[in-house]
Amino acid sequence: MAKVVLRLxxxxxxDAIYPGRFMATVLPTETPQHCFADHVEFNKKLVQGEVAxxxxxxxxxxxxxxxxxxxxxxxLKGWDLVVVAHxxxxxxxxxxxNLGLRLVVCSALEADEGDELEFTPxxxxxxxxxxxxxxxxxxxxxxxxxxxxGLIPYVRMKxxxxxxx
Amino acid sequence: xxxxxxxxxxxxxxxxxxxxxxxVVEPRVDLAMSHENAALVMNQFAQIFEGTGRGARVxxxxxxxxxxxxxxxxxxxxxxxxxxxxxxxVAAQGISKFHDVRSDExxxxxxxxxxxxxVHPGMVVVGTDSHTSSHGALGAMAIGVGATDMAxxxxxxxxxxxEVPATIKVVADGEFRPAVGPKDLILYLIGMLSAEGANFxxxxxxxxxxxxMTISGRLVLCNMSVEAGATxxxxxxDETTIDYLxxxxxxxxxxxxxxxxxxxxxxxxxxxxxxxxEPQVAKPHTVDNVAPVTEVEGVKVxxxxxxxxxxxxxxxxxxxxxxxxxxxxxxxTRMLVFPASWRIYRExxxxxxxxxxxxxxxxxxxxxxxxxxxxxxxxxxxxxVALATTNRNFRGRMGNPNASVYLASPVTAAVSALxxxxxxxxxxxx
Numbered sequence: 001m002a003k004v005v006l007r008l009x010x011x012x013x014x015d016a017i018y019p020g021r022f023m024a025t026v027l028p029t030e031t032p033q034h035c036f037a038d039h040v041e042f043n044k045k046l047v048q049g050e051v052a053x054x055x056x057x058x059x060x061x062x063x064x065x066x067x068x069x070x071x072x073x074x075x076l077k078g079w080d081l082v083v084v085a086h087x088x089x090x091x092x093x094x095x096x097x098n099l100g101l102r103l104v105v106c107s108a109l110e111a112d113e114g115d116e117l118e119f120t121p122x123x124x125x126x127x128x129x130x131x132x133x134x135x136x137x138x139x140x141x142x143x144x145x146x147x148x149x150g151l152i153p154y155v156r157m158k159x160x161x162x163x164x165x
Numbered sequence: 166x167x168x169x170x171x172x173x174x175x176x177x178x179x180x181x182x183x184x185x186x187x188x189v190v191e192p193r194v195d196l197a198m199s200h201e202n203a204a205l206v207m208n209q210f211a212q213i214f215e216g217t218g219r220g221a222r223v224x225x226x227x228x229x230x231x232x233x234x235x236x237x238x239x240x241x242x243x244x245x246x247x248x249x250x251x252x253x254x255v256a257a258q259g260i261s262k263f264h265d266v267r268s269d270e271x272x273x274x275x276x277x278x279x280x281x282x283x284v285h286p287g288m289v290v291v292g293t294d295s296h297t298s299s300h301g302a303l304g305a306m307a308i309g310v311g312a313t314d315m316a317x318x319x320x321x322x323x324x325x326x327x328e329v330p331a332t333i334k335v336v337a338d339g340e341f342r343p344a345v346g347p348k349d350l351i352l353y354l355i356g357m358l359s360a361e362g363a364n365f366x367x368x369x370x371x372x373x374x375x376x377x378m379t380i381s382g383r384l385v386l387c388n389m390s391v392e393a394g395a396t397x398x399x400x401x402x403d404e405t406t407i408d409y410l411x412x413x414x415x416x417x418x419x420x421x422x423x424x425x426x427x428x429x430x431x432x433x434x435x436x437x438x439x440x441x442x443e444p445q446v447a448k449p450h451t452v453d454n455v456a457p458v459t460e461v462e463g464v465k466v467x468x469x470x471x472x473x474x475x476x477x478x479x480x481x482x483x484x485x486x487x488x489x490x491x492x493x494x495x496x497x498t499r500m501l502v503f504p505a506s507w508r509i510y511r512e513x514x515x516x517x518x519x520x521x522x523x524x525x526x527x528x529x530x531x532x533x534x535x536x537x538x539x540x541x542x543x544x545x546x547x548x549x550v551a552l553a554t555t556n557r558n559f560r561g562r563m564g565n566p567n568a569s570v571y572l573a574s575p576v577t578a579a580v581s582a583l584x585x586x587x588x589x590x591x592x593x594x595x
Contacts, residue, residue, distance in 0.1 A: 011360050011451055013559040020538035021564055024236065024244045026205035026312075038566040062361035062394065066559060067538070068295040070205060070311040089394060090365050091295055095311035139365070141189045141328040155213050155317040155325065162321075 001127060002056045002082060004115045006042050010060035012085075014072035014092060023069055028099075031071045032078030046079055053080035058111050060085065064092020070099070077101040084109055084117070084124060097142045098151035105136040167426025169332040170399050171367040174306040174423055178289045186331035186432070191323045192306075196283055198230045198292035200274050200534075202312055204247040206293060207254050209316035223258050224322035230262035230283055231255055232274040236541045237266045237533045272506025272532045275299040275388060275474035279380065280508055282414030286402035287423040291318055296474055296556065298391040302383035303410070304402030304422055306367075309391060330367045330396045331432040333358075337372040339440040344590040347382035348476060348554065348574035350374070351389040352445035354437070356455030364394030366432065369425065374439040375400055380409040381478040388475050389556050392452040401425065444590050446552075447572035450560040458577055458589050467549040468563075469494070469582040471575050472503025472530070473537045476554035479509050479518075481575040486518035488579035488593075489525035495585030500527040501543050503535045527582075539564025552587055554578050 022034040036042050045051050057076070063085035064072060073095040076083065083096070086107040096103045106124050111117060115128035124133045138146065148154035168176065168183065176184040178192035199206055214221040223229055231251060239245035248266075255263045264270050264277050271277075275296055278284050286304030290297065293315045300307035308324065317325055337350060354368075368390045375383070383400045390398025400406075402422035410416040444458040471477070471485045482504060494500045502522055504510040510532055513519050519529055536543025537555040544564035545551055551563055551570045558570035571587065580590040 011453075013557075015538070015557070015559040015562050019561050019566075020540050023202070023538075023540060024241060024247060026202070026208065026247070038561045062364065065360055065394070066295060066557060068293060068297075068309045068311050069202070070313060073311070087361070087364070089361065090396060091309055091311060094314060098311060098313040139328050140187075141326040144326055151313045151317055151325070152209065152212050155320055156215075156217060158325070159213065159217055159219065159320060 001116045001118055002054050003052065004058050004111050004113050004117060005051050005055040006057045007111070007113045008057065008059040011062045011065050012059050013066040014064055014069050015066055017064065017072040018069060018075050020067070023071065026071065028074040028078060031075040035075035035079060051079060054082060056082045056084055056117055058084050058109065061087055063088050065089040070095045073099050073101050093139070093142070097138065097145050100150040103138070105138060106133050107136060108133045166430060167428035169367070169425050169429045169431065170304070170369055170401050170423050171306050171332055171397065172329060173425070174287055174289060175327070175329055177287065184329050185430070186329050188329045190327055190329060191325055192289045192327060193323050194228065194291050194318050195288035196228055196230060196290045197315060197318045198232070198274055198278060198290065198297065199315060200232050200294060201235045201244065201247055201251070202293050203231050203251045203254070205312040206315045206319065207250065209313045210319050213316055213320050223319045226259040227261060229260045229319065230278065231260060232264040232277045233266050233271065234273045235534045237271065237531055240541050268507045270507070272508065273474045273477065273534060275384070276478065276505035276509065279303060279384065280414060280506055282410055282416035285410065285416065285418065285420055286406060287421055289324070291315065291324055295391050296388050298395060298397045299384050299388040299474060301387040301390070301397040301399035302380060304400060304406055306399065307397050328365070330365055332367045332369050333363055334369050334371060334431040334434045335437065336434065337370065337374040337437045337439050339374055339438040341374065341439050341442070344576050345442055345444055346574055347378060347385040349442050349445045350437070350439055351386045352447055352455050352572065353442050355389065355393045355453050356445070357435070358393040360392065360451055360453040361394045363390065366395055368393070368395045368398045370398065370400045376403060379480065380405060381480050384478070385475055392556060444574065444577050446577070446587065447558055449558055449569040449571065452557060452572065458573065458587065461571065461587050462589055464571070464587040465550060466498055466552045466581055466586060468543070468545060468551040469498060469500040469578050470503070470536060470543065470551060470553035470555060471500070471578050472505065473534065473555040474505060475556040476575050477503050477505030477509065477532070479512055481554065482509070482513045482518045484575045485579040486521040488576060489527065489582065490521040492525055492583055494526035494582045498582060498585040500582045501530055501536065502527050503530045504532045506532050536563050538562060552578055552581050
């Protein structure tokens, strides 16, 4: 079971997830400090360790719109958050898959903050409302990278294969 | 079955005779661009090679471009240290397309790439910046990616596992009315498509209004295509493209435009008569929250910003200077001007545009990304309002979540600067 700790609307930009003024910070060990920095209350909970790993951020359409900054994915990954959204902006989705951040595509989900969710391979079950919603697959091109555990191991594997050729 | 421009470029780069939307390919990359976030790319790049027994060498140092533009000159020791590390990497790897903080070579990456002739029609360009879509203005396929995707490109020379995007065809015919131009057209289109209307898609621009448009104008369209979610905006190369690359950018290589097949398959075709496009404004806090300027006239503006990778080119500065010449920015309003590159800065200086703007009260800033994304000067105070020619108005974008940003063309921004309130540019400076 995973608790919904933040519920957001459509078009959540990477500026909202990770404001530009922190972009000189690049290390995945440091970016989580600034996760949703302008969402002051939520950021405070994260930094104070009040959000359990595996907790869920629920959003609407086009999550991660805007800048290509990878910090937006690494800061969420740093707190081991799961994002469930109707759909994702392309670059954010690629960055998230590359870094191994868990994204769930679920266009029908209805859930409020505090609801408890359970994930099965093909569904999200909202245990609070006792309703089940289908999960939609990630774009085909991303699946091999998910399976490899992220882009770095995937590319490393390709490099080693090429050396063997 | 025919191919679109994006499909043709990706097919060639992937070594395939034919690709179609939805195919997964690994295109070879012709140009890989980063700015200060090369510091993060370097970290990811080093990780790829860990345990491989190979030294971390880039696949082709000639095909990598690194341009400092986000925080120039460095505003903190952290940035300065990142920039120092990048300079060392550039030297160690032999990267030649490097543009440091210098007035004889610097500028914003999305101006430097066209200006120095690095982008040619038919190329696959990737950049660790979402506005890399800009370079489709030269008939290339230009894709914004994150740092780890770029690290993979540095290692392999290919973009791994790309789904060939479907293409939306936009046909823009007719002639612009006075005080209306490319920025108004792209805002209008984004309003029509929404912020995700072109997500995972390419926008291919056609029509007489595009054929008659300068490269600067085309760069505006392609730069902001990403604000509708597009992977790339593409203007198929024509005589204007070739002339620009030969005469402005000094390119002597053979240039081969990539044109769509007559039977190319488009997901959708949108026809626009630009004569019906009014001056547009994107209202806070999303770029697709677009309205005709008449709807927001009279909104008090604290800061006017003219510049950025969207609208900091010579014709933009010329338009602003033309409005402000022998006039004054309204009291209570401040105006910042960010030329897109130092070459533009120097030319605007020679032509007297900067003098006109300075006399009017505008502050000329260093070419760079500056306040557009709230990282380097020009931040807004609580409750303040900016009218900017930049490309994004998300909450917090100019460094303050309690401020508001409106987006418009340079002429709308300049006319509004005279009055201190958002003003219909068709009223001129009177």
